[in-house]
Amino acid sequence: MYNLVIFGPPGAGKGTQSEKIIEKYKLAHISTGDMFRMHISNDTDLGKKVKQILADGLLVPDSITIEMLEEEVKSKPDVKGFIFDGFPRTVPQAEALDKFLEDKGLKINLVLQLDVNQDVIKERIAERQKISGRADDDADKLVKRIDEYFSKTIHVLPYYQSQDKVTKVNGIGKIDDIFEQISAAIDSTI
Known part of the structure; x- marks a missing residue:
């Protein structure tokens, strides 16, 4: 079983590139954001807390x-x-994921880091917000999400770098060009 983490700030293109990876490599997509939104839309007890x-x-x-x-x-x-x-999104989560996978005889094979600067992130999310209307893309919440990423989530990368699992991909450019870089990284670790 092949497992990868797609890593980057909000608006880096994780969802877009994940769709292409799913199509080519037939992997199952687990998005914590999608799971949270599903619980919220179904108004579950968990959804109320997460909301x-x-x-x-x-x-x-x-x-x-x-x-x-x-x-x-x-x-x-x-x-x-x-x-x-x-x-x-945190080192304890990375450790828990490794432990969970290890108990099943599995591991993370690759961590893809989509590298995108904050100006591009803000432009992309502003466009996405117009289309999706996602509450977490509102301008005031976006600043908090970006701050959370750069103050907390970014610290997960050294955890995986110490395991030699991180490949940095330039997340700015044409979607297909970015995907070519991603495919090369995946193909080199399969």
Whole structure:
């Protein structure tokens, strides 16, 4: 089973590139953001808790995120592998993911870091907000999300760099050109 983490700030293109990876490599996509939005739209107890946390532009606590992620992985036993999108966001989450996968005889094979500057991020999210109307893309919440990424989430990279699993990809340019870089990175680790 092949597992990868797609890593980058909000608006880096993780969702867009994940769709292309899924199509080419037939991996299952696990987006913590999508899981949270599903719980919110279904008004589950978890969704109610998560809604307020996300509305404040904060990260959902590790315990909630990890539990949801493990459930999702266990619900798909026959897939070729997973793309983890939006997870892990903290070193404890990365350690928990490694432990969970190790217990199943699996590992993270590659961490793709989409490198995008903050000006491009803001432009992309402003455009996405017009189309999707996602509450977490509002300008005031976006600043918090970007700050969270650069103050907390970015610290996950050294964890994976110490395992020699990170490949940095320029996330600015044509979608297909970016995907060519991603494909080369995946192909070199399969």
